[in-house]
Amino acid sequence: MPKLWTETIDAHRAAVRAAVLDATAALVADHGLASVTMSRIARDSGIGRATLYKYFPDVESILLAWHERQIGHHLEHLMRVRDQSADAGERLEAVLRAFALSTHYTSGHHESGLASFLHRDPQVARAQGQLHSMIEELLADGARDGSVRGDVAPGELASYCLHALTAAGGLPSRAAVLRLVTVTLAAIHSAAAAAAPAPGTDASAHPPHRSRHRSAPGSHRHD
DSSP states (O other), rough: OHHHHHHHHHHHHHHHHHHHHHHHHHHHHOOOOGOOOOHHHHHHSSSHHHHHHHSSHHHHHHHHHHHHHHHHHHHHHHHHHHHTSSOHHHHHHHHHHHHHHHHHHHOOOOHHHHHHHHHHHHHHHHHHHHHHHHHHHHHHHHHHSSBBOOOSHHHHHHHHHHHHHHGGGGGGGHHHHHHHHHHHHHHBBHHHHSSSTTTOOOGGSSSSOOOOOOOOSSOOOOO
């Protein structure tokens, strides 16, 4: 089969698959998991039922494929955020902020039945492992340059960060999420980094305070 034909067929299959996943996600969001059937998915995605069954055997397999796509997009986004800076501290802060905001925005977007179903997806554990490794590497880089505390192993700090920032899902606003990120970063910074002046400030512009107290005239007498 010519390469051009192969590429065209692959593109068509990818387009059909994407249409099915998008239609399924929309149906679940609008009508709930229990109301979604293969017939409705076929109708809303614009393909025949026979064609749909060539791609997926049931609704469950479609939901798992959709979830896999979502997880992949999430990890790709965090990697892009990580790679936007060469500074270890900036990369760590950017990734933790992006993770917390994503957790906040996606929390509550799934009805309870779907959330319970997706929580059992083995892909969740694999994705969490990848995310943990990414943050652990960033923390190790920070520990080497002195911006992250070195008295706790990077793996333990990574677990702490993920558990702490998962709470962003229950916060009421973006501002609250950013405050949570600030508190989390403060807990993992080294003592030296915490004591350093804020970027853009000049420590020399604020000399140490010197006492202006002077002895009263005649207080030092020499008989």
